[in-house]
Amino acid sequence: MTGITIDPKLFTEEAITAETRAMNDKVEAMLASQPTIIEVGAEKVRASRADGQGVLAAQPFSDMAEWKTASALGLDVPIRVFHPGGDLRGVYVHIHGGGHVIGSADGQDQGLAAMAKGLNIGVVSVEYRLAPENRWPAPADDCEAAAVWLAQGGAEELFGTDRMTIGGESAGAHLSAVTMIRLKERHGLTPFVGANLVYGIFDMALTPSAKRWGERNLIISGPIMAWFGEQLLPAEQFAQMDKRDPDLSPLYADLSGYCPALFTIGTLDPLLDDSLFMATKWATAGNEAELAVFPGGIHAFNALPGPPIANEANLKMVEFLNRVLS
Numbered sequence: 001m002t003g004i005t006i007d008p009k010l011f012t013e014e015a016i017t018a019e020t021r022a023m024n025d026k027v028e029a030m031l032a033s034q035p036t037i038i039e040v041g042a043e044k045v046r047a048s049r050a051d052g053q054g055v056l057a058a059q060p061f062s063d064m065a066e067w068k069t070a071s072a073l074g075l076d077v078p079i080r081v082f083h084p085g086g087d088l089r090g091v092y093v094h095i096h097g098g099g100h101v102i103g104s105a106d107g108q109d110q111g112l113a114a115m116a117k118g119l120n121i122g123v124v125s126v127e128y129r130l131a132p133e134n135r136w137p138a139p140a141d142d143c144e145a146a147a148v149w150l151a152q153g154g155a156e157e158l159f160g161t162d163r164m165t166i167g168g169e170s171a172g173a174h175l176s177a178v179t180m181i182r183l184k185e186r187h188g189l190t191p192f193v194g195a196n197l198v199y200g201i202f203d204m205a206l207t208p209s210a211k212r213w214g215e216r217n218l219i220i221s222g223p224i225m226a227w228f229g230e231q232l233l234p235a236e237q238f239a240q241m242d243k244r245d246p247d248l249s250p251l252y253a254d255l256s257g258y259c260p261a262l263f264t265i266g267t268l269d270p271l272l273d274d275s276l277f278m279a280t281k282w283a284t285a286g287n288e289a290e291l292a293v294f295p296g297g298i299h300a301f302n303a304l305p306g307p308p309i310a311n312e313a314n315l316k317m318v319e320f321l322n323r324v325l326s
Helices: 018-032 042-050 109-119 138-159 171-187 222-232 272-284 308-325
Strands: 065-072 075-082 091-095 122-126 164-169 192-198 261-266 289-294
Touching (some): 065 109, 065 138, 075 109, 091 109, 091 171, 109 122, 109 308, 122 138, 164 308, 171 192, 261 272, 261 308, 272 289, 289 308
Parallel strands (some): 091 122, 091 164, 164 192, 192 261, 261 289
Antiparallel strands (some): 065 075
């Protein structure tokens, strides 16, 4: 029997440690002192991240990584490949976050290289097209094509194994879920043995926690989320679109017949309800679901230095991937 137990104490003020509060205060103060992405635009934020600036700067490149191309469904998708050497246990397909607007496959090189080495797995990070230059469904089409290519021989060719997991953060968790659903429904493929879905958005019409969040900027805010949505789904082009279409919002899809999944979320993340709802629906569809809730965790908290909850969350993800690949 699958099921999820949620401890109400996790959501109390008392559950938030002093270290977590201090980090949150530091992040909030830093963001308040600088213009938001709404004011400066996507291109400037992409450039500053690549130069190592900002709260979530890109990591230095890894010598382990190399660029390859995944070709399927009429698309040629750049992928960032990490091979630690030797016989591998499996593959992790990583889809980066950034509101479908910023981020890159080479922006988390050090973390992905460490994962590849620590778990003795191959890692593939997908360089999908970004909005606003490429609107929906371009990002999802790229991730789908890369995953189809890997499932139909690419993983075996690159790593000598077809045992695959998938995951990502924020928009990357959204695209990971979309990719799993597309592979199953469009191609009859269920190649993944585990999904690592980290503070994802699973309802593009917005869950209550996102709708009610307001102006407070803890990496993301209500206005920033609305701006990201407008870049991906501009009103003049998508005015008639149902944002609860299951292809766009995985929360509304038929989720039966999928692999075990770990959902990670902090209690001070506007997307809290997305993970709570999606994990519950994942379980009630008959799949194994694990929900990891971290008191005081803000959006992207596991990428921030300092608070113990970051290390705890990352360790839990590694333990989950290790288990499903065993």
